[in-house]
Amino acid sequence: MTIFSKRPNRQGKRGFTLVEVMITVTLLALVLAGMIPAFTFFTKSIAGLANYTIMSSESRAGLERFSRDLHAVDSVSLANETEMTFKVSDEAGGSTVNYKFDPAAATLTRTVTDSGGNVFTEILFEDVTEFELFYFNRLDVPLDAVADAGTLLLEMKSVQIRAVLLKKVITSDTTDYIISARFLMRNKPTP
DSSP, X not given: OOOOOOOOOOTTOOOOOHHHHHHHHHHHHHHHHHHHHHXXXXXXHHHHHHHHHHHHHHHHHHHHHHHHHHHTEEEEEEEOSSEEEEEEOGGGTOOXXXXXXXXTTTEEEEEEEOTTSOEEEEEEEOSEEEEEEEEEOTTOOEEOTTTOHHHHHXXXXXXXXXXXXXXEETTEEEEEEXXXXXXXXXXXXXX
């Protein structure tokens, strides 16, 4: 005689118990919690590297523009710590060029007025926290911009620019880039 039992066969239908699932979820949460600071650090590092790259290329382009203009200076009409206005030689277009640092906007702008009176403005540097121009005569002696403006405009032969750029990475100011370069005004006649 054959007797059939109605008990289900559990060998093929094994599952996880509630305790096993809770332990697994807890371990997974701990691993993910450990990965979040690493991911945040990685994100900040990549953003900082991108900022350095952007600032480096922008500063090179801006300094190249400044250099070209200064090499063609014919006469200087304004020179102080944060602004410089000069006329370039007729061979270079005869335009009037103005470089001005605006601390409120944290920018260095270049404004060109051509011989026809047309005005073109471009921002050379953004996120500028510090900016200063220094002037030197042909003997490499520093000229004081405040003492005698007439002497400064006549004797100036080279200009040094110093700027500090600062960009934000996520929520903190962590990226800075310091620019310092000196340029000779080749076409400007000496007194």
